[in-house]
Amino acid sequence: MTLPPILAESFYRRPVLQVARDLLGKRLVRLADGQRISGVIVESEAYDGESDLACHARAGRTPRTAVMYGPGGRAYVYFTYGMHWLLNCVTGDEGYPAAVLLRAIYPLEGLEQISSRRAGRKTAEWCNGPAKVCQALALNGLFNGQSLCETQSGLWIEDGRPAADEAVSATARIGIGNVPEPWRSMPWRFLVDSPEKLFAKG
DNA sequence: AGCACGATTAACT
């Protein structure tokens, strides 16, 4: 059994909305201590440039947002609410700040590690939130700026079965209630409607 | 130097 290819930089160097949509069905992989932890991406959100007032880059290039201005294919990992790490994929070409927030995965490998890091929670709540994904995969600020296109960083995304349009919904993004319109209502959140049906058993 | 707030989660009522 051979592993599917790792998504190349060319996948990420496209408009962020396309990348966010196409990431559904791909497999997020973390290699920690020689062990694979992975799951299918089932929810994502696009954040598109300085004009998108929900995007961190609305404030321009700062130490925090610098990674988003780099070329697509790197991780943008940031800390929020004083306690949570969130993982994004930088998209587009160098100079244009955009990224996809990975909000949820359907766990497939490394379930023992995931359950230990998400101790006491129901299986369905292991990875159904952006901060939960980072907890489950042991991701933190050390991954900020790391390449997602090689195995060296221990974090990458593998090709997978594409999610059919009939199985995907688009809604407004979560947690941006104070952002003005039209940005607050842009349907830039993508989610697989029934991950357990589509992706159970690989 | 100080302050308000956040791309959230979990534990409440």
Add this chain to the structure above:
DNA sequence: GTTAATCGTGCTC
């Protein structure tokens, strides 16, 4: 449905 936890970031003074 409501709310506390908790601190880096960016903005104002």
